[in-house]
Amino acid sequence: MTVSTLPPLPRLLLEPIVRNALLEDLGLAGDITSNAVIPADHRSVVVMAAREPGVIAGLDAAELAFQLVDTAIVMNRNVMDGATVEPGDIIATIEGPSRGLLTAERTALNFLGHLSGIASVTARIVAAIAGSKASVACTRKTTPGLRAMEKYAVRAGGGMNHRFALYDAVLIKDNHIAVSGSVRHAIRRAKTGVGHLVKIEVEVDTLAQLQEAMEEGVDAVLLDNMTPEQLREAVHFVAGRAITEASGRINPQTAPAIAASGVDLISIGWLTHSAPVLDIGLDFKSQG
Known part of the structure; x- marks a missing residue:
């Protein structure tokens, strides 16, 4: 053994x-x-x-x-x-x-x-994205009460864990942006509301939102439902200034092209929920 x-x-x-x-x-x-x-x-x-x-x-x-x-x-x-x-x-x-x-x-x-x-x-x-620099990450879409165990299972399969809960990192999503009024306002409010050790990530749907996020400065950007071509452009624009994460309808068939765009992470909710x-x-x- x-x-x-x-x-x-x-x-x-x-x-x-x-x-x-x-x-x-x-x-x-x-x-x-x-x-x-x-x-x-x-x-x-x-x-x-x-x-x-x-x-x-x-x-x-x-x-x-x-x-x-x-x-x-x-x-x-x-x-x-x-x-x-x-x-x-x-x-x-x-x-x-x-x-x-x-x-x-x-x-x-x-x-x-x-x-x-x-x-x-x-x-x-x-295995599907072997040879790329991307890592596979899970999300908070877990069975209530089993999150620690399910995230452990992702690690057992060679993946990595995204944030564990609402308290360990800031993730500004589309609804936060809608309520705040803009990507810029949401990021500024987040920076004044958390400590210096807390990472801030923002979800963006367009390259225009990405530009706004990078102007404000964040630790990571979640590139949601973008095509491989859009992801490639986004990675080129970020140019290493933040961690790039692709998300949205990713499966073993689509993952290789997404990973080839140069993103750092691929996050997949169905790893744990389905x-x-x-x-x-x-x-x-x-x-x-």
Whole structure:
């Protein structure tokens, strides 16, 4: 097993999320099926295996689901988060009381499949723009309550994270500009309203807005729904004075041309809000 260079999320952050998911499943009576059907002293060995190709993310959450149900359950990993798997590859072997294995199974697979799906689609975009200078970034379009985990999954797939929330950076979007009256007014107000360590990015739809933003001075510009030709012109105009970010209807087919425009970042909301689950199964290997 190789050692992952991807820093894990703290257990302190993961545990409340996983615990709440288990509580949602267990309700007020617990796993009445397993408790009725499976003897209390029955033990099993199971494996989690990939049923389609992809990139793994979420092993800590999956393991925590089993451990919170029964501390006697032990999970041994064959791969680490960020690893590429093929159909049939064994991801982990888990052994312990059969009741606990069955009780935690769905919660563990829900987290692992969802997060691995995000990592997998991120890796597809990263591969599609290989050779360009652009990086792939996620957005705040995340599942409520799962943002830290989903953004972690983007990192597992080779992407990077945009701001995590409303508090860690200024992003002036079209509606802010509409209320403020202009790009210029919005930027000036932002600069007087935040501290010197806070970065400011502004979304622009046209090259005229971009010129206004650069005259005021910002750290980054979000070039929204521009064609590759417009992006190329925008990158030339910015000339390294700010980070350039392309956004809007980007997919594996359109990403290469967008990256070739010379932008620094490609931000994609569907990485987290619409990624399909990676099919991972749990199979019993021995029982006793």
